[in-house]
Amino acid sequence: xxxxxxxxxxxxxxxxxxxxxxxxxxxxxxxxxxxxxxxxxxxxxxxxxxxxxxxxxxxxxxxxxxxxxxxxxxxxxxxxxxxxxxxxxxxxxxxxxxxxxxxxxxxxxxxxxxxxxxxxxxxxxxxxxxxxxxxxxxxxxxxxxxxxxxxxxxxxxxxxxxxxxxxxxxxxxxxxxxxxxxxxxxxxxxxxxxxxxxxxxxxxxxxxxxxxxxxxxxxxxxxxxxxxxxxxxxxxxxxxxxxxxxxxxxxx
Amino acid sequence: xxxxxxxxxxxxxxxxxxxxxxxxxxxxxxxxxxxxxxxxxxxxxxxxxxxxxxxxxxxxxxxxxxxxxxxxxxxxxxxxxxxxxxxxxxxxxxxxxxxxxxxxxxxxxxxxxxxxxxxxxxxxxxxxxxxxxxxxxxxxxxxxxxxxxxxxxxxxxxxxxxxxxxxxxxxxxxxxxxxxxxxxxxxxxxxxxxxxxxxxxxxxxxxxxxxxxxxxxxxxxxxxxxxxxxxxxxxxxxxxxxxxxxxxxxxxxxxxxxxxxxxxxxxxxxxxxxxxxxxxxxxxxxxxxxxxxxxxxxxxxxxxxxxxxxxxxxxxxxxxxxxx
Ligand SMILES: Nc1ncnc2c1ncn2[C@@H]1O[C@H](COP(=O)(O)OP(=O)(O)OP(=O)(O)O)[C@@H](O)[C@H]1O
Ligand SMILES: [Mg+2]
Numbered sequence: 116x117x118x119x120x121x122x123x124x125x126x127x128x129x130x131x132x133x134x135x136x137x138x139x140x141x142x143x144x145x146x147x148x149x150x151x152x153x154x155x156x157x158x159x160x161x162x163x164x165x166x167x168x169x170x171x172x173x174x175x176x177x178x179x180x181x182x183x184x185x186x187x188x189x190x191x192x193x194x195x196x197x198x199x200x201x202x203x204x205x206x207x208x209x210x211x212x213x214x215x216x217x218x219x220x221x222x223x224x225x226x227x228x229x230x231x232x233x234x235x236x237x238x239x240x241x242x243x244x245x246x247x248x249x250x251x252x253x254x255x256x257x258x259x260x261x262x263x264x265x266x267x268x269x270x271x272x273x274x275x276x277x278x279x280x281x282x283x284x285x286x287x288x289x290x291x292x293x294x295x296x297x298x299x300x301x302x303x304x305x306x307x308x309x310x311x312x313x314x315x316x317x318x319x320x321x322x323x324x325x326x327x328x329x330x331x332x333x334x335x336x337x338x339x340x341x342x343x344x345x346x347x348x349x350x351x352x353x354x355x356x357x358x359x360x361x362x363x364x365x366x367x
Numbered sequence: 368x369x370x371x372x373x374x375x376x377x378x379x380x381x382x383x384x385x386x387x388x389x390x391x392x393x394x395x396x397x398x399x400x401x402x403x404x405x406x407x408x409x410x411x412x413x414x415x416x417x418x419x420x421x422x423x424x425x426x427x428x429x430x431x432x433x434x435x436x437x438x439x440x441x442x443x444x445x446x447x448x449x450x451x452x453x454x455x456x457x458x459x460x461x462x463x464x465x466x467x468x469x470x471x472x473x474x475x476x477x478x479x480x481x482x483x484x485x486x487x488x489x490x491x492x493x494x495x496x497x498x499x500x501x502x503x504x505x506x507x508x509x510x511x512x513x514x515x516x517x518x519x520x521x522x523x524x525x526x527x528x529x530x531x532x533x534x535x536x537x538x539x540x541x542x543x544x545x546x547x548x549x550x551x552x553x554x555x556x557x558x559x560x561x562x563x564x565x566x567x568x569x570x571x572x573x574x575x576x577x578x579x580x581x582x583x584x585x586x587x588x589x590x591x592x593x594x595x596x597x598x599x600x601x602x603x604x605x606x607x608x609x610x611x612x613x614x615x616x617x618x619x620x621x622x623x624x625x626x627x628x629x630x631x632x633x634x635x636x637x638x639x640x641x642x643x644x645x646x647x648x649x650x651x652x653x654x655x656x657x658x659x660x661x662x663x664x665x666x667x668x669x670x671x672x673x674x675x676x677x678x679x680x681x682x683x684x685x686x687x688x689x690x691x
């Protein structure tokens with residue numbers, strides 16, 4: 116069974132049709148690339164999948180369930196995690212608090228237990244403290260636990276955002292242009308990080324990216340959209356030689 | 368619970384009791400006379416309401432401009448209750464304050480749900496209107512005493528009562544903020560979309576945080592009635608709400624200890640400026656502007672003043688000095 120499936124979803128903003136007739140299916144252990152020129156509708160697709168926008172047409176399935184009307188926080192609990200094109204960290208909070216917030220949904224102690232510092236409070240707080248530090252450790256960031264997240268260098272901010280998304284324990288991870296603003300060295304490290312995540316967390320990844328070498332290098336399957344429509348789909352080699360794709364990217 | 372936590376509790380409780388004993392003694396021997404005692408009590412009420420506003424604005428990031436309205440609801444509810452029933456003092460006091468808080472919280476819920484479901488600063492406009500409606504309603508209702516005010520409220524609040532009420536409220540807020548619920552509230556101020564994307568039910572927490580804030584403001588209002596013995600609806604105007612706002616900004620958005628310092632300072636300054644009432648708010652505005660220019664995040668920013676850290680630093684220093 117697929118993790119995620121969409122049937123002909125579309126999104127209209129006022130008169131503007133940002134995305135139309137978009138269908139996709141993602142299975143376990145896949146790494147799929149979503150590419151297209153600026154304004155093609157890639158981020159809009161992510162927003163529809165994660166519940167930020169309700170699609171104006173079609174259906175989104177997570178497993179068997181239709182999630183069109185679910186709120187983003189509900190969709191996260193169903194195993195869909197994401198990052199944002201313009202990094203959205205909790206800037207004025209520490210690195211570890213950024214992660215702990217993502218563990219919120221796994222915790223259950225009440226306000227009363229919090230205020231009276233009950234047994235459950237200590238137990239759960241201790242557990243997530245350990246889990247959060249372990250997770251940071253996997254990304255060589257345990258040293259930064261108490262740093263204000265806005266004080267991290269750019270590359271680490273991207274990494275922290277991915278790390279935070281992983282803390283929600285997703286089955287499918289959506290990455291929106293994770294290499295944006297990175298230099299070649301950072302991009303190379305990012306590719307290694309992505310490979311590591313797949314190996315370690317057994318998640319599928321849907322990746323939006325402008326950096327062709329990155330997409331072609333790591334994706335098994337690529338979907339190309341232009342003006343909100345799919346213009347090509349296939350393996351990196353098929354995409355490379357596809358005339359429509361070349362046309363869209365070179366503006367013929 | 369580890370040892371460090373317990374020793375922290377002990378240090379804090381000791382500090383709270385020592386400060387109480389000192390002030391209480393100064394009141395007994397009349398070093399703090401009735402006049403200053405009164406200012407201290409008002410300062411306590413300011414601390415409670417301003418801290419509640421800090422929860423809504425400093426931590427949750429929602430502009431709330433009608434806390435005088437919640438205070439008024441709490442004050443009138445508690446006072447009417449105490450006048451109506453005939454129970455022992457502390458039963459009436461505690462039940463009255465809780466009741467005042469609950470009714471204020473219910474009003475918070477009623478205006479919070481529609482206003483907070485939307486993104487953006489709708490809450491500012493709604494709370495502003497709410498505060499005015501409450502004031503005008505109180506002026507015109509007969510069972511609240513109308514424009515003449517509500518008289519004959521028992522005096523249940525003195526220094527001791529207000530001191531421990533402040534301690535209770537501050538302890539509650541600290542414990543609340545430093546929990547998963549508090550982190551959820553902080554994350555909303557930081558970035559609502561990101562918070563939602565990692566599993567925080569943002570609408571729930573916005574409403575929840577706001578209702579808790581309204582509840583505490585209601586408790587503060589109740590205490591005001593039990594201290595003043597008379598409630599004048601004209602007191603709960605927009606400028607009163609603005610004063611709490613000024614305290615929060617002065618002390619630092621997201622710093623409870625900053626709020627305490629600013630509330631104390633303002634309560635005293637208020638008294639000294641009483642004779643030039645028209646100029647009071649001009650002076651506040653100027654203070655704010657000057658502060659914004661030189662220290663735009665308030666006195667303490669987001670930091671908290673910690674007695675324990677201070678003591679630790681002090682004891683470390685003396686240890687080093689002893690060592691050589
Ligand atoms: N909330 C919105 N309201 C109105 N129009 C929008 C909204 N969000 C996106 N659009 C429009 O939809 C189109 C697709 O935008 P989208 O952000 O999905 O593109 P993208 O493929 O992610 O582009 P980029 O590579 O620049 O990130 C654009 O024309 C954009 O202006
Ligand atoms: Mg985009």
